[in-house]
Amino acid sequence: MILYHGSNLIVDKPRLIRQNRYLDFGFGFYTTTNKTQAVSFAEKVYKRKNEGSKAVSIFEIDEEKAFSSLSILRFNMPDEAWLDFVAENRSGNYSGKSYDIIYGPVADDNVYTTFALYLSGVLTKAQTVEALKIKKLYDQMVFASEKALSYLKFIGTVPKEEF
Numbered sequence: 001m002i003l004y005h006g007s008n009l010i011v012d013k014p015r016l017i018r019q020n021r022y023l024d025f026g027f028g029f030y031t032t033t034n035k036t037q038a039v040s041f042a043e044k045v046y047k048r049k050n051e052g053s054k055a056v057s058i059f060e061i062d063e064e065k066a067f068s069s070l071s072i073l074r075f076n077m078p079d080e081a082w083l084d085f086v087a088e089n090r091s092g093n094y095s096g097k098s099y100d101i102i103y104g105p106v107a108d109d110n111v112y113t114t115f116a117l118y119l120s121g122v123l124t125k126a127q128t129v130e131a132l133k134i135k136k137l138y139d140q141m142v143f144a145s146e147k148a149l150s151y152l153k154f155i156g157t158v159p160k161e162e163f
Helices: 035-049 063-069 080-090 109-119 125-133
Strands: 002-007 029-031 055-060 072-074 101-105 139-143 153-157
Touching: 002 029, 002 035, 035 055, 080 109, 080 125, 109 125
Parallel strands: 072 101
Antiparallel strands: 002 055, 029 139, 055 153, 101 139
């Protein structure tokens, strides 16, 4: 499997770095299978940090080997379990089981309004899940442990002309 990581710098040796904000799947190294999404994220990070340059690092992972020895949490769609998990992580209140890898849909800028309406109580859980089903959601795979990171192999970067 090929994975991409968008940033304001090339990441050839992924590390677990504490973030100053709460993210969908909590603490970890975020990747995606979608190159377009990674390019978009690199542009956002570059604008937010205003340093470095837009960069998308490319990784390879042997799914069979990694997934057979790691604890995995997988969400195949934005259902109620996914919504609860993301809401708890984004609010900083997740206290459940730890996983090596978490995989599922991204609650990105395109769904942020719907998600915010749910968190503020305007939409019910069922209304939110239904609304999210019609949105085009990209994926994310988060490496949340050093053991998980050890399965990532850096294989290059997306050429600058693709930005």
